[in-house]
Amino acid sequence: MKPPKFSYVAPTTLDDALKHLASDPDAKVLSGGQSLMPLLAMRLAAPSILVDLQHVPNLSDIEDRGDHIRIGARVTHREIERSALLADRLPILSAAASHIAHPQIRSRGTFGGSTAHADPSGEWPTILLALSATMQAVGPHGNRTIEADDFFVGPFTSTLRDDEILTHVSIPTTRTAWSFQEAAVKKGDYGLALIAATGTPRGGVLVDPRVTVGAAVGSVTRLVAVERILTDEPLTDELAEEAAVAAAESVKPISDIHGSSDYRRKLVASLVRRAVVELKNGA
Amino acid sequence: MSITPEERLNVAMTINGRRYRAGVEARKTLADFIREDAQLPGTKLGCEHGVCGSCTVLLDDLPARSCLTLAVQAEGRQIRTVESLADGQELNTLQRAFREQHGLQCGFCTAGFLMTATALLEENPAPTREDIVETVSGSLCRCTGYETIVAAIEQAAADGAEGNDDAKDGAQ
Ligand SMILES: Cc1cc2nc3c(=O)[nH]c(=O)nc-3n(C[C@H](O)[C@H](O)[C@H](O)COP(=O)(O)OP(=O)(O)OC[C@H]3O[C@@H](n4cnc5c(N)ncnc54)[C@H](O)[C@@H]3O)c2cc1C
Ligand code: FES
Ligand code: FES
Numbered sequence: 001m002k003p004p005k006f007s008y009v010a011p012t013t014l015d016d017a018l019k020h021l022a023s024d025p026d027a028k029v030l031s032g033g034q035s036l037m038p039l040l041a042m043r044l045a046a047p048s049i050l051v052d053l054q055h056v057p058n059l060s061d062i063e064d065r066g067d068h069i070r071i072g073a074r075v076t077h078r079e080i081e082r083s084a085l086l087a088d089r090l091p092i093l094s095a096a097a098s099h100i101a102h103p104q105i106r107s108r109g110t111f112g113g114s115t116a117h118a119d120p121s122g123e124w125p126t127i128l129l130a131l132s133a134t135m136q137a138v139g140p141h142g143n144r145t146i147e148a149d150d151f152f153v154g155p156f157t158s159t160l161r162d163d164e165i166l167t168h169v170s171i172p173t174t175r176t177a178w179s180f181q182e183a184a185v186k187k188g189d190y191g192l193a194l195i196a197a198t199g200t201p202r203g204g205v206l207v208d209p210r211v212t213v214g215a216a217v218g219s220v221t222r223l224v225a226v227e228r229i230l231t232d233e234p235l236t237d238e239l240a241e242e243a244a245v246a247a248a249e250s251v252k253p254i255s256d257i258h259g260s261s262d263y264r265r266k267l268v269a270s271l272v273r274r275a276v277v278e279l280k281n282g283a
Numbered sequence: 284m285s286i287t288p289e290e291r292l293n294v295a296m297t298i299n300g301r302r303y304r305a306g307v308e309a310r311k312t313l314a315d316f317i318r319e320d321a322q323l324p325g326t327k328l329g330c331e332h333g334v335c336g337s338c339t340v341l342l343d344d345l346p347a348r349s350c351l352t353l354a355v356q357a358e359g360r361q362i363r364t365v366e367s368l369a370d371g372q373e374l375n376t377l378q379r380a381f382r383e384q385h386g387l388q389c390g391f392c393t394a395g396f397l398m399t400a401t402a403l404l405e406e407n408p409a410p411t412r413e414d415i416v417e418t419v420s421g422s423l424c425r426c427t428g429y430e431t432i433v434a435a436i437e438q439a440a441a442d443g444a445e446g447n448d449d450a451k452d453g454a455q
Contacts, residue, residue: 001330001331001332002312002331005308005310006309006310008292008353008355010355030353030356033352033353034333034351037332037333037351037352037353038332038333040310041333041350042332050309052356054356101421102336102418102420102422103346103399103402103403103417103418103421104339104346104347104348104421105348105421107342107345107346107347108342108345108348108351108352187417187420188417
């Protein structure tokens, strides 16, 4: 299990990183390497050159910007897990971080790497879609922002272009009602099903709720039928049940050695039920 | 500037307080650098793709899988491996606890568990059992059934293990 041959650069400016990335169609960004290195070891990726972001400045901060928090692409899962600012302002991230792999991986793997990788089982993609986050990317033709709804488009596929670097993710802090649910064989394993639910509580109901599913499906998706049920309705146990039924009816789960489609459908339903009950208690 | 894959890159890092320098291929992992270039074979390679944890070392004091890090990414960094723990023939508190609690059988996974536990105890000298289980869940052991490993780390915490501060100080 040795990686194939490639070249390597560790530029110290974002401009240089972009130049290297544009220099070859098979150039690839290297962040924490916790997804890319296994792909290289298994020879599932064959980049010509790796552009390591570790020395590119200004990508490692978590900043409070009032109505949103901005997280740099190089912030590690470990830093998110331990951030007092996030525990206070975006506790869904703090709660989910410890579900991502293990301490040895969380110390190296990054928020931006996970987001760009768009793993359908990824906690960050599932949560960013539920939080209506905005991705900030820079490419040879300048900056661009991409809404989460337009970012995660398929399994391991985002709308980030090959010559672009994801620099930051901006997350609104107005969605103060939240729940994150994960079913995994053991903590740290990739989940069998993930559910993230958020909304803005107002007068006992949720405005603009968003409910997403990861891991059980081919790519992270919103459960629109569930969102419709929760919109502007007082949250009750009966509503939670209704939401669970709608989730089971609308989700299209995958089937693999870890769990059949049927089993995952049941998991999704019960996680949605739990999420709505948690929203009810928190809202 | 970019190089052709055949070219070698110079890399230098500090391992267990000693400086190592070599010309390596970009694709060489930190694990292979430690084992082949620094000739420190205590770090073991099980799966070589991030699943088993046997290759865990401390990279700037944080636990990291050395098979998922390139040697060139560790340029200028401080590494600690299992060889940093004992003082000559004298095992440290954590190693002694592993021996006394039978926290190893074949020993292949042990270096990874020891380094993972070292990082835990340095950050949190009084971990709960849950903290310990959570920490070791990232490593596979096919012999012990884990109970004895957890017991060893509990004993080490009770005995006041704080990793190997000598190596840490020496590395700074
Ligand atoms: C044993 C194991 C278990 C794991 N379990 C989980 C889990 O339960 N949940 C989970 O979510 N993840 C899990 N992971 C993956 C881990 O979270 C990775 O850290 C993450 O997926 C990728 O982040 P990275 O920084 O390591 O990115 P890298 O591996 O460096 O990169 C991943 C991909 O993203 C691209 N990329 C990286 N950064 C950028 C950027 N800024 N701009 C553009 N492209 C970029 C790279 O080119 C590459 O294609 C696990 C990994 C391992 C080895
Ligand atoms: S050898 Fe590195 S995790 Fe298995
Ligand atoms: S002691 Fe043999 S694998 Fe752990």
